[in-house]
Amino acid sequence: MKNIKAISRMLIVGIIIVIIVIAGVVGYYLTIPTTPAAKDTLVEGTTDSIETCLDTARAYDFFGLSIVQALSSGLVDFKPGATGSVNDIIPALATNWSSSADGLQWTFILRQGVKFDDDTEFNATHVKYTFDRGISINDPDGAFGGVGYGDIIENVTVVNTYTVKFYLRIPFSAFLSLMAFQVSFIVDPRYAPFDAVVEYDSSRTPRENHAMGLGPYTLANWTRVAGKETEIRLEANTRYWDASNGLPKTKNIIIKFYSDATNLASAIRSKQVDVAFRQLQAVDIQDMMTDDTLHVWGGTGSFIQYLCFQERYAPFNVTAIRQAVGAAINRTTIVQTVFLGQAQKLYSMIPIGMSGHTDAFLTLGDPNYNKTRELLAPLGYNETHKLPFTLWYETSGHYPQSADLATVLKSSIEASGVISVSLGSAEWASYKEKRSRAEMEAYIYGWYPDYVDPDDYTYPFIHSSGGGWLNTNYSNPQMDTLIEWARGNTSATTRDNLYAQIQNLTVTDSPMIPLYQGSAYAVTDPKVKGVYLDITQVWRYWLLYIEQ
């Protein structure tokens, strides 16, 4: 009797399990999604994130501005493969433009028939609104304040529906580059209030979470968990002004966020994503270059790193000591050992490939230990009495391979035999604070440009006003004058000449020493095409596609 009960109990349990399994299997097959054609959807993996929001009044980070560029357009743009030259600037929302002889007035003729994604017609009032708003908000975290738009633009005037005129405070030769910078992209007044930044709010729709609306894509989804992106979905904007040219090439872009470079490398190797962009480790990129199942795209990077000296106190308040350290830097070791050849030796604050660049710092040597010893000997430093200093680097991964770079720099400088280097490190937040308080005597810093022009590689560093944020306490009126001349001059030849002088003076004063220029890399499935990596650092989502 007991056995019969047990058997029937087991039978009932068995039947229930079978029913659940059958229901599950049927349910599984019924809910398999009808996935869009693979070529219509491209999945990108990244370790980046949107630092603040998708409003040009505040957005000031590489990834955030890449999304801004997918969601909006500027008056002008850089053509793919650009070198940063004015000749690489192409029409976008403006079809034509001109400047006054003194460079203080810029007139733009706007494209007609352009519509925002909400069907509002674009006109000159939107241009005025965008700049008036950004300058008025002047957010301390944003580029309008950071770059100093208000110091450059005095007024924006609507001439007629399709003509807008900018009145500048100073002649600013990089003005077109500034207009091609994503922060200058047009916002939609219906979503971007004049006096407030559009911040992320999980309770709002994706459309309400950004200020743009004239780009090749619309924002279909933007999910943040605990303040960090987990997913962004872009869908082709059917009202995009350049849609007639078949843009964007891929209808849907899905962006997934990985916590570190190792996991991102695994994701592209396992084909979980079609594209891996920012940031993969040099060793992984090197390995992937020989992997037939992947394609590595390389291009000129606009990122540079440099060594700063604190001139407020000894020892780097003496020019000869700064030059001596500069002469002891072995850039070949940096490029080959730290970056496995995936970077370029840099001998100027202006990057290679940009107009105005010269290899000015080669005059100090690379390395030239005799020069180091010659410069230090009169100051009493030699093999028995070495110059001691602490070299600082950040440890939060804000810059690539910071610890390796610092270690290689230390050994390179110490190889002179007359300098002794101690290493100091701090996580990024402390590092910035130490910089602000002038607590580090020598420190490694890096730079991604705002707008692509030599001005953005000189004014923010070595001009006594523009470079104040770096807090090196370097100031030279002659340098200030040269930089101001260069930024106000529209003749390419004159500018090149002025930048050559600026670079020579930078070597003479050596307030900072350029170290290397990063190269840009993206890794994709071999079927992915349309990747352009140039010095403009624009990641062109709208050109990416999967070959059938």
Add this chain to the structure above:
Amino acid sequence: MTLRAYVISRILLTIPMIFILLTMVFVVIRILPGDPVLAHFEKNVDPALVEEMRVKLGLDKPLWAQYFDYVFGVFRGDLGKSMYDYSPVAEQIFSAFPATLELAISSMIIAALVGIFLGVQASKRYNKPVDHTIRIFGIVTYAIPVFLLGMILQLVFGVGLRWLPVGLRMNPMLAAPQGLSIGALHFSTGLYTIDSLLEGNMFKFVESLRYLFLPSLTLGTVLSGVFIRLTRTNMFETMRLDFVTAARARGLRETTVTYRYALRNAFLPVLTMIGLQFATLLAGAVLTETTFSWPGLGTYVVDRINFRDYTAIQGAVVVFGILVSIVSLVVDLLYAYLDPRIRL
């Protein structure tokens, strides 16, 4: 002491414990060197703006006032505003919590199942090759860094065999499961496995399990080492007790004797260990989540440490502390229920 009295006294003891934790976290965060407000800005900024932000975050007040604001805030469910993006920390933490909870539950299930099963097998084959193998496995899994095991599993099952995804919570091609929606009513747990079932989408359910499997296996395997050792020792002692001999003498099957009689008695210390291991589980989750890009509290804590977001770190530590206190409380109560001697 009655069970009710025990429960009340145990709950009352938890309150000062949480209070001490809140105070300690507040003090530790405040004595760290550096100015979190100044650290926020990339470039030099107008001192007036720095002051404005200080006021916005309540850092202009004296320490005692900050402390009371903080403690009262915690009791109201307000963990302050992030120093990085000014969003409410409680909202951020609770948006990440379901992911961590899902990972914690599945890892603990794997750890307990693997640990108890292997522990029982080892005890039954005491000092034999199987026992030695299991013991070595237990020691290795206990010692191996969780991120290393995670990366090995990723390389084997993700990159090599391509059976399982190497990271994330859901297939990129699929939207996150939305849970149950009936008309205007909406209910979701944030646990993808549960929400996909509530949504009635078996495909998403299977996908969420696939994405959950490797991180859970990683963390569960690392935690299982402790359970193996504990179960093995306890089972070995229990199997030699008189009631087990009596059960065998009555002709019961060995499986019944082992799992129904002996394991039930040997389970109490394991239960305690489950509670104690919860803190280890959360610590392990920090690394596991980072290894698998799992968007939970662990990833959140790592990010916020990098930004020196004091309020967020403080909030996360408090939530972790309260969770561990609650789990300890539940385990103690369960223990008291199962073993009346505790209440004596």
